[in-house]
Amino acid sequence: MMLSLPLLQAVADSAAYRDFPVIGSRAAVWIAAEIHLMFAAFVLGVPIFAVVAEAIGIFGKDPRYDRLSKEFTRLLLIAYSATAIWGAVFVFFLATLYQPLWAYLTAIFGPSMWVYVGIFFLESFTLYLYYYGWDRWKYGRAKLWHWGLGILLNVWGTTVMFIADSWLTYMMTPPRDITPETSPASIKIWHAILNHTWMPINIHRLIGNVVFGGAIVGAYASYRFLASTTDEERAHYDWMGYVGNFIAMSALIVLPFAGYWLGREIYQYDQSMGITMMGGFMSWLWVIQAFLIAVLFLAGNYYLWVGMGRIPGAERYRPYTKFLLIVLVLGALVWGTPHTMIADSRELAAMGGSHHPLLGALGVMSAKNTAVNLMILATFLSFLLYRRANIRQVVPWAQTGTRIQGAMFIIAAAIVLFFGIRGYFVEAIVRIGYSVYQVGAVLACIVFVTVIDILMARGAQSLGAIQWGKMPARSQYALFILAVTFTWLMGLMGFARSGIRQHWHVWQVMRDNTPYAATPALGYAAIMISTCVLIFLSLVGFIFWLGGLAEKSTFVPSTVEAPHVGH
Amino acid sequence: MWATNLRIFGVVLGTLALYTLIANKIPQVQSEVPKALALGANVTPEQLVSAGDQLFHGAGGCTACHGLGTRAPNLLTDEKGQGTIGARCGKREQGKDCKAYLYESLTNPRAYVVQGYEPIMPEMGRTLSPQQLWALVAFLESNGGTVDVTGSDIPAATAAPAGGGAATAPGAAGIAGGSTDPMAIIRGAGCTACHTINGEGGKIGPDLSHVGSRLSQNLIRESILLPDAKTAKGFEKFKGVMPKTFGHQLTGEQLEALVQFLSSHK
Numbered sequence: 152m153m154l155s156l157p158l159l160q161a162v163a164d165s166a167a168y169r170d171f172p173v174i175g176s177r178a179a180v181w182i183a184a185e186i187h188l189m190f191a192a193f194v195l196g197v198p199i200f201a202v203v204a205e206a207i208g209i210f211g212k213d214p215r216y217d218r219l220s221k222e223f224t225r226l227l228l229i230a231y232s233a234t235a236i237w238g239a240v241f242v243f244f245l246a247t248l249y250q251p252l253w254a255y256l257t258a259i260f261g262p263s264m265w266v267y268v269g270i271f272f273l274e275s276f277t278l279y280l281y282y283y284g285w286d287r288w289k290y291g292r293a294k295l296w297h298w299g300l301g302i303l304l305n306v307w308g309t310t311v312m313f314i315a316d317s318w319l320t321y322m323m324t325p326p327r328d329i330t331p332e333t334s335p336a337s338i339k340i341w342h343a344i345l346n347h348t349w350m351p352i353n354i355h356r357l358i359g360n361v362v363f364g365g366a367i368v369g370a371y372a373s374y375r376f377l378a379s380t381t382d383e384e385r386a387h388y389d390w391m392g393y394v395g396n397f398i399a400m401s402a403l404i405v406l407p408f409a410g411y412w413l414g415r416e417i418y419q420y421d422q423s424m425g426i427t428m429m430g431g432f433m434s435w436l437w438v439i440q441a442f443l444i445a446v447l448f449l450a451g452n453y454y455l456w457v458g459m460g461r462i463p464g465a466e467r468y469r470p471y472t473k474f475l476l477i478v479l480v481l482g483a484l485v486w487g488t489p490h491t492m493i494a495d496s497r498e499l500a501a502m503g504g505s506h507h508p509l510l511g512a513l514g515v516m517s518a519k520n521t522a523v524n525l526m527i528l529a530t531f532l533s534f535l536l537y538r539r540a541n542i543r544q545v546v547p548w549a550q551t552g553t554r555i556q557g558a559m560f561i562i563a564a565a566i567v568l569f570f571g572i573r574g575y576f577v578e579a580i581v582r583i584g585y586s587v588y589q590v591g592a593v594l595a596c597i598v599f600v601t602v603i604d605i606l607m608a609r610g611a612q613s614l615g616a617i618q619w620g621k622m623p624a625r626s627q628y629a630l631f632i633l634a635v636t637f638t639w640l641m642g643l644m645g646f647a648r649s650g651i652r653q654h655w656h657v658w659q660v661m662r663d664n665t666p667y668a669a670t671p672a673l674g675y676a677a678i679m680i681s682t683c684v685l686i687f688l689s690l691v692g693f694i695f696w697l698g699g700l701a702e703k704s705t706f707v708p709s710t711v712e713a714p715h716v717g718h
Numbered sequence: 719m720w721a722t723n724l725r726i727f728g729v730v731l732g733t734l735a736l737y738t739l740i741a742n743k744i745p746q747v748q749s750e751v752p753k754a755l756a757l758g759a760n761v762t763p764e765q766l767v768s769a770g771d772q773l774f775h776g777a778g779g780c781t782a783c784h785g786l787g788t789r790a791p792n793l794l795t796d797e798k799g800q801g802t803i804g805a806r807c808g809k810r811e812q813g814k815d816c817k818a819y820l821y822e823s824l825t826n827p828r829a830y831v832v833q834g835y836e837p838i839m840p841e842m843g844r845t846l847s848p849q850q851l852w853a854l855v856a857f858l859e860s861n862g863g864t865v866d867v868t869g870s871d872i873p874a875a876t877a878a879p880a881g882g883g884a885a886t887a888p889g890a891a892g893i894a895g896g897s898t899d900p901m902a903i904i905r906g907a908g909c910t911a912c913h914t915i916n917g918e919g920g921k922i923g924p925d926l927s928h929v930g931s932r933l934s935q936n937l938i939r940e941s942i943l944l945p946d947a948k949t950a951k952g953f954e955k956f957k958g959v960m961p962k963t964f965g966h967q968l969t970g971e972q973l974e975a976l977v978q979f980l981s982s983h984k
Contacts, residue, residue, distance in 0.1 A: 439740060
């Protein structure tokens with residue numbers, strides 16, 4: 152033992168960077184980490200989706216949701232293996248290519264890594280129990296226990312994610328008392344875990360995983376829809392695609408609020424880091440992000456509008472869609488307007504200043520917040536019209552209720568506009584606070600309008616059953632575009648989160664001394680992201696195909712008329 | 719079915735290609751790593767200015783705020799009728815020449831926050847080496863003023879801190895040219911910008927006139943090296959303001975001289 156200690160020290164001292172053939176160590180770690188994260192998001196998002204679907208099946212007594220839940224849990228089994236494989240590749244790459252960083256992180260977080268492995272073990276076996284016990288624990292109290300297993304699966308999964316988040320958020324925002332001279336062995340693990348961005352990232356990822364899971368479910372359903380040979384199958388997968396899209400879009404509406412919180416924490420931790428992210432070399436990234444979000448909003452709404460073609464009674468609302476489209480397009484244009492860009496003196500001279508004389512006013516946070524909140528309101532209105540398309544309310548206060556709903560929309564939009572305009576005339580610190588009022592107005596509108604709508608739909612007269620399966624193929628390609636865009640967006644935001652550390656492994660504590668320390672430009676990042684998305688989607692396609700082999704068809708003929716999510 | 723698969727593949731590839739194309743069409747900005755400078759005693763002002771220019775417009779990240787007119791004062795162009803930074807830096811603080819003012823603004827930016835702006839500037843000593851800091855000072859002076867940074871201002875390159883962090887010390891010689899005169903150290907380190915001692919200084923930090931009666935020598939030493947470890951009552955809102963770089967900036971002799979001096983103030 153006495154002899155081995157100097158030897159271990161010598162091994163630790165010789166920790167060095169290595170390069171990876173052809174693509175380099177950064178690209179190797181990038182691909183491994185990104186694909187691992189994409190699979191991880193899938194295996195964390197889908198169980199949330201599955202357990203909610205199972206609950207709807209149990210408490211709503213609709214067996215289709217139960218089968219839906221089981222169908223996706225089956226895909227999880229294969230996806231878990233892929234997640235673990237890519238996780239192992241990532242760890243091996245990190246340990247062999249970035250030894251100094253790996254040694255530093257393990258010195259601080261070693262115990263949490265052991266806990267991580269233990270919980271992953273529990274999570275895997277809970278999943279096996281959950282899936283293989285599905286038919287055995289199908290009725291009565293046993294079914295509730297089975298549902299409890301689903302909840303437990305989510306608890307393990309969320310805990311695992313929270314642990315991993317602590318490592319990466321520490322790299323972004325290490326506590327300020329930690330300096331380059333601080334020995335990692337002397338850093339208390341909880342001190343490192345409870346860093347500035349840990350909880351905001353946790354919440355952002357939790358919601359993001361639901362969005363992602365819903366989008367992948369939608370893509371799976373659309374694939375099966377297009378491959379269907381019978382009307383029953385087509386109806387089943389049309390319905391599944393709708394559910395996936397509904398979940399993805401619903402969670403997407405909440406996601407920007409979690410993003411604001413994360414951004415605010417980054418600014419509070421280090422203003423220069425926030426400025427680098429929003430106004431520094433990454434400023435163009437947000438223009439790309441705005442474009443992607445615009446695609447998501449437009450594709451999601453387009454799918455709903457096309458879907459209204461299969462709902463008797465929906466023709467009443469069709470004239471409104473063009474106005475919604477106008478709001479969405481204008482909102483997307485404002486959100487995509489650049490403001491503060493890195494520019495050299497010649498570019499500044501050509502522009503006539505640091506901001507564009509006309510468009511610069513639309514590029515500020517007041518305009519962008521206003522645009523995105525109005526886009527959210529428009530999307531919610533699309534959902535609302537879709538929901539009530541084939542019913543006629545019979546409660547005596549239906550007309551009053553609709554007027555109140557309309558008033559709520561107008562008031563929410565007015566509040567958003569008021570604070571958006573007022574934001575131009577106040578200090579930055581006051582303006583940031585206004586976004587809370589805007590978000591609050593939109594969320595309140597969504598909650599209260601939904602409650603009124605549910606109450607109004609009691610005993611409503613049906614104008615005809617939704618004709619599931621009668622969807623044009625183009626609507627299904629919209630779901631594919633949604634899934635690809637969500638996945639690409641995840642890669643882009645991962646680049647933003649990681650890239651703001653610039654040439655630091657651990658921000659201002661541990662410097663990246665590899666030849667790849669410079670943070671690449673967006674063009675290179677986009678190629679990397681597209682490569683990762685292509686690999687991931689190819690593997691997911693393979694998993695879907697395997698799922699199809701295991702069980703050729705899982706559709707259950709509808710016994711419930713015209714179901715809507717939330718009814 | 720193959721036709722459907724091909725169409726799906728086409729949609730996926732087309733979408734990816736579109737996003738990749740757009741991201742490659744916009745201006746490509748890479749975040750560069752600040753390059754280590756090897757500026758010796760015989761460095762010319764032109765070399766310093768040139769190195770500072772590259773840092774200012776590149777890896778230093780200065781242009782993210784300075785020059786936009788909203789987040790931070792303009793430096794290369796006029797700021798509210800006072801001229802460029804080289805023209806106005808010597809008038810900012812009484813008794814402080816342009817060179818000293820600029821160096822301190824970089825290493826301890828909260829000492830001189832220009833009215834109307836938020837104290838958002840990071841301590842550049844955390845990310846840039848002393849050579850880079852002096853090159854920046856020279857470049858800023860060259861914008862409307864006279865460059866008086868010379869090779870003698872620039873200390874020999876210091877070893878990178880553990881963990882690969884950037885060198886943060888203004889030099890192995892220590893603050894105030896390595897002097898062990900406590901008041902020279904205190905003034906050189908800019909302590910009096912916040913603390914009062916011997917009747918001079920500000921009131922942002924605790925008064926040090928009787929610090930020896932409140933703190934032991936160990937606590938005084940800890941407060942200099944790890945200022946956020948314990949915060950004096952009533953000054954909680956200023957936690958984080960005091961630089962954490964004195965451990966690198968002071969020589970061992972200077973630190974002990976300072977501790978002895980402060981502990982004698984009972």
